[in-house]
Amino acid sequence: MPTGRTSNEATFAIEVLVARLLQVGTYVAMGLVLIGVVGMQVAGIDPLALDVPPPFDLKAIPA
Amino acid sequence: MIVGLVLLASGAAVGVFGSLLGLGGGILLVPVLTLGFGLPLREAVAISLVSVIVTSSASAGVYLQRHVANLRLGMVLELFTAMGALAGGLIAFMLPAAVLEALFAVLLTWVAVSMIRRRGASAAVSAAVVADGDPAHSPAGDSPVAEPETPARVDAVAGMPVAGTPGGDRDLASDLSGPGYHVQRMRFGMVGAVFAGVVSALLGVGGGIIKVPLMNLSMGVPLRVATATSNMMIGITATSSAVIYLLRDEIDPYVAGPVALGVFVGASFGSRVVNRIDVRYLRWLFVVVLLVTAAQMAIKALGL
Numbered sequence A: 001m002p003t004g005r006t007s008n009e010a011t012f013a014i015e016v017l018v019a020r021l022l023q024v025g026t027y028v029a030m031g032l033v034l035i036g037v038v039g040m041q042v043a044g045i046d047p048l049a050l051d052v053p054p055p056f057d058l059k060a061i062p063a
Numbered sequence B: 001m002i003v004g005l006v007l008l009a010s011g012a013a014v015g016v017f018g019s020l021l022g023l024g025g026g027i028l029l030v031p032v033l034t035l036g037f038g039l040p041l042r043e044a045v046a047i048s049l050v051s052v053i054v055t056s057s058a059s060a061g062v063y064l065q066r067h068v069a070n071l072r073l074g075m076v077l078e079l080f081t082a083m084g085a086l087a088g089g090l091i092a093f094m095l096p097a098a099v100l101e102a103l104f105a106v107l108l109t110w111v112a113v114s115m116i117r118r119r120g121a122s123a124a125v126s127a128a129v130v131a132d133g134d135p136a137h138s139p140a141g142d143s144p145v146a147e148p149e150t151p152a153r154v155d156a157v158a159g160m161p162v163a164g165t166p167g168g169d170r171d172l173a174s175d176l177s178g179p180g181y182h183v184q185r186m187r188f189g190m191v192g193a194v195f196a197g198v199v200s201a202l203l204g205v206g207g208g209i210i211k212v213p214l215m216n217l218s219m220g221v222p223l224r225v226a227t228a229t230s231n232m233m234i235g236i237t238a239t240s241s242a243v244i245y246l247l248r249d250e251i252d253p254y255v256a257g258p259v260a261l262g263v264f265v266g267a268s269f270g271s272r273v274v275n276r277i278d279v280r281y282l283r284w285l286f287v288v289v290l291l292v293t294a295a296q297m298a299i300k301a302l303g304l
Helices: A004-042 B002-021 B025-036 B041-065 B071-092 B097-117 B122-130 B170-176 B186-203 B208-218 B223-247 B253-276 B280-302
Strands: none
Touching (some): B002 B041, B041 B186, B041 B253, B071 B208, B186 B223
16 A cells, blocks of 8 residues: 555656646647648638538548 | 638637737637637537647646645645546537537626726736746636735735635645645535536636636635646646547547647747737727627527
8 A cells, every 4th residue: 555655756756747748738739730821821811701611521630 | 721720820820819918719719610610619619629728738747846736735636627528428419519609608707807807906806817928828728717816815924825715625625725825615615616617618618717717715825826726727627528529420530620729839839929918908999899709699599
């Protein structure tokens, strides 16, 4: 059985790990979105031009 | 081309003001997208949920790193909130848009009234929540109805949290308690969490407006912990309901991209300047804006 202190240390370590993953993930995701938005602007796409949003298709996402 | 930039700027404005006022991003974003850009309500709700995910992810990282959020409590409650969010996401497609608009008008009015009522406590609440220039202070999860911190139940003799609460959830509540406070009324919290999930999915808000008072006032969780835990939870809640919207092709990536990016940048900026700005007058201005927006939503819902 882990002691209370060990358990707390493990919990803290997990929290820090999750926090770092979240922060890195968020910044990476926002970076990708930024690239997409810049690409959209360069291509001259009007976001509101489409009456219906494009359908969600997993196959359309490059592997 | 200009439309994309306007969407980006709108998202940034929502992020800044939401961050300054401790308001939910969805509360501001949904009316902007529906009334300002003419998007259908469900599409606006879906895009708002994407923004909630972004801001929650950023702020949750900071709160977890500072060990402010109660991860265990958040994950247990999130099971129920996510169930509510899935149900809400399905219900949203069964209800007529006019009903959703009417519900949103009620929510806006409630938030405006709550902001008026808590004007005295706002500074303390903001300070407790925002801390020292939190770079990822989320506009999505803070509750405008949060009250001053409820004292935790502490055993006067041992100086330790009081063990257990009446009912079968005694052990679980003890396990989920944190330093200096004891979680109470877990069953009530679980039911409230389901309701928060439904509201979040229906209206595209983070649900912090329900979760923070639920944890703080009903479950005995200190306000700072409740706010941080709520901020962490709302991203998962929004993800649950966003999946429903995604599968039903309601998330427009061309709109969601610039808006989410704008909200992220705006919220980051707002959290850095919030301690340097006197938001009292801004708050009153926003109460007026919320009430006017509520009236516009109601008029739209009634087809007048």
